[in-house]
Amino acid sequence: MAYDVVVIGSGPGGYVCAIKAAQLGLKVAVVEKRATYGGTCLNIGCIPSKALLHASEMFAHVAHGVDQLGIEVPAPTLNLEKMMAHKDATVKANVDGVGFLFKKNKVEGFIGTGKIVSAGKVSVTAEDGSVQELETKNIIIATGSDVAGIPGVKVDIDEKVIVSSTGGIALDKVPAQMVVVGGGVIGMELGSVWARLGAKVTVIEYLDKLLGGMDADLSKQFQRLMSKQGMDIRTEAKVTAVEKTETGAKVTYEPVKGGDAVTIDADVVLVSTGRKPYTEGLGLEEAGVTLDNRGRVEIDAGFKTNVAGIYAIGDVVKGPMLAHKAEDEGVALAEILAGQHGHVNYDVIPSVVYTQPEVASVGKTEEELKAAGVAYKVGKFPFTANGRARAMLATDGFVKILADKETDQVLGGHILGFGAGDMIHEIAVLMEFSGSSEDLGRTCHAHPTLSEAVKEAAMATFFKPIHM
Numbered sequence: 001m002a003y004d005v006v007v008i009g010s011g012p013g014g015y016v017c018a019i020k021a022a023q024l025g026l027k028v029a030v031v032e033k034r035a036t037y038g039g040t041c042l043n044i045g046c047i048p049s050k051a052l053l054h055a056s057e058m059f060a061h062v063a064h065g066v067d068q069l070g071i072e073v074p075a076p077t078l079n080l081e082k083m084m085a086h087k088d089a090t091v092k093a094n095v096d097g098v099g100f101l102f103k104k105n106k107v108e109g110f111i112g113t114g115k116i117v118s119a120g121k122v123s124v125t126a127e128d129g130s131v132q133e134l135e136t137k138n139i140i141i142a143t144g145s146d147v148a149g150i151p152g153v154k155v156d157i158d159e160k161v162i163v164s165s166t167g168g169i170a171l172d173k174v175p176a177q178m179v180v181v182g183g184g185v186i187g188m189e190l191g192s193v194w195a196r197l198g199a200k201v202t203v204i205e206y207l208d209k210l211l212g213g214m215d216a217d218l219s220k221q222f223q224r225l226m227s228k229q230g231m232d233i234r235t236e237a238k239v240t241a242v243e244k245t246e247t248g249a250k251v252t253y254e255p256v257k258g259g260d261a262v263t264i265d266a267d268v269v270l271v272s273t274g275r276k277p278y279t280e281g282l283g284l285e286e287a288g289v290t291l292d293n294r295g296r297v298e299i300d301a302g303f304k305t306n307v308a309g310i311y312a313i314g315d316v317v318k319g320p321m322l323a324h325k326a327e328d329e330g331v332a333l334a335e336i337l338a339g340q341h342g343h344v345n346y347d348v349i350p351s352v353v354y355t356q357p358e359v360a361s362v363g364k365t366e367e368e369l370k371a372a373g374v375a376y377k378v379g380k381f382p383f384t385a386n387g388r389a390r391a392m393l394a395t396d397g398f399v400k401i402l403a404d405k406e407t408d409q410v411l412g413g414h415i416l417g418f419g420a421g422d423m424i425h426e427i428a429v430l431m432e433f434s435g436s437s438e439d440l441g442r443t444c445h446a447h448p449t450l451s452e453a454v455k456e457a458a459m460a461t462f463f464k465p466i467h468m
C-alpha cells in the first residue's frame, strides 16, 4: 500500500508530524523500533525525568520546606520503589496516549527498525526478523539522538554504576555519593533529583559556568542556589578518566587552567555530557543523504535533505535538542507536505531547566547581544520584591528582560525562579508579535501573582519598576 508520508521515529518530532499530516488529509505511517511510541522524550527523557523531579521536590519540600509555614510533620521516609512506579505509570499513560492518537487520526504504526531502501521506499524489520517494505511519496527522518560520551575519554556505561540519563532515571537505590559529569540541563536536573533524595552530589563541569549557553547572570545565581542546596560544584574541570572500582567507580579530573589531578570516588557516576544525532542503520549513505560535520542530517529551510522526497526534523538535525523544537518542526513540515506554508521561528524557542527554582530563557542572552554589537537595555526584577513569592517562600531568583535600545523591541527574556518555565511564555508570545517592553509593562497583570515580576522587569526595561 502506498503512503503520502512514512515517518521513521515516533518521538515528539515524528509523532506530532504524523498526526498533523494525517489531520491535513495525508495517508501516513510511522515506523518505530522501540516497543512503545513517544521516542526519547516520553520513554526515557522529558516525561520520566519530570515525574522524578516533581516527586523528589515534594519529598524535599515536606522534609525542609513546610515548617516555616506552620506545618509540623515528622521527617518523611522514602519509598523509592513507589516513586519509580509513579514515574513508570506516567510514562505508560503518555506513550499509550500517542498510540491512541495514532488510531484516532488513522496513522498506521509499525514497530520495527526502519531503513531507507531508496527515495520512496522504507523497509521495516521486526524483532522476529520479518521484513516488509512500505512505498511512499515522502520519507521523514525523525530518529532523534543518543547519549554522547565524554570527548577523548573511554567510558564503559553499564547503566548501573556508570550511567547515562537512561540509567540515571532508574536507579534502585539512592547512591551515597554521586558524581555528575557535565553541568548542563540533564546533569543538573538528575543531579537535583538524587541530591534531594539524600545523595551527596558532586558536579564536574568543563566550562566556567553551569548550563552552557544560558545568560551568565542566571547561571551565576543558579550555581549559588544549587551549592546552597548541598551540591558540590566544580567548574573549569576536565574529566580525564571514569573507571569502575571494586566498590563503585572513580572519576579523575584536572583543572582546565592547569594543576594537579583530583580523583573522587562514587557509588554512581552520571555521564551527562550531551547527546549526538542518531542515524545508525538508517541506510543514509546508500541513499546518498548528506550529513553535516557534526553528524546531523543536513536540511534546507524547508527540512529537505539533498535527496528529493527525503526530509528530516528534530534532534537529528541542527538546532537545540528540545522536544518542543522537534514538535514545531513536525507541524511545519506536515503543513509544507500538505501544500501549506509551515515555518518555525528559531528566534523564539524557550528553554527550561526543571530544577527548583526553575531556569527559563527565550531569545538572546546578554552575552549574545554584546557579541553581535547590538545596542540593548536591561530591566531586572527580583522575586524578593514580589508579594506572592514572599507568601510562598519562593523569593529566590529574578526576571531579566533585554530590549533593543532604540526600538524597545524585546530581544530576550530570562527567568530564574519558582514557575519560571511557565512564566517564560508571556515573553515568548510578546516576542512572537515583535512586542516591546512597554507593551508588556503596560499589560495589566493579576495581583498577587509571580507573573507581576515579569511585568515589573518590563517596566524596569523601559522606565522604572514600582515595587523596587
Ligand SMILES: Cc1cc2nc3c(=O)[nH]c(=O)nc-3n(C[C@H](O)[C@H](O)[C@H](O)COP(=O)(O)OP(=O)(O)OC[C@H]3O[C@@H](n4cnc5c(N)ncnc54)[C@H](O)[C@@H]3O)c2cc1C
Pocket (backbone or CB within 6 Å): 008, 009, 010, 011, 012, 013, 014, 015, 031, 032, 033, 034, 038, 039, 040, 041, 042, 044, 045, 046, 047, 049, 112, 113, 114, 115, 142, 143, 144, 145, 165, 166, 186, 278, 280, 281, 282, 313, 314, 315, 316, 321, 322, 323, 324, 325, 326, 354
Ligand atoms: C533525560 C532527558 C530529559 C529531557 N528533558 C527534556 C525536557 O524537559 N524538555 C525538552 O524539550 N527536551 C528534553 N529532552 C530532549 C528531548 O527528549 C528531545 O529533544 C526529543 O525527544 C527529540 O525528539 P525527536 O522526535 O527528534 O527524537 P526522539 O525523541 O529521540 O525519538 C526518535 C525515535 O526514533 C526511533 N528510531 C531511531 N532510529 C530508528 C529506526 N531506524 N527505525 C525506527 N525507529 C527509529 C527511536 O527509537 C526513538 O524512539 C530530554 C532528554 C533527555 C535524555
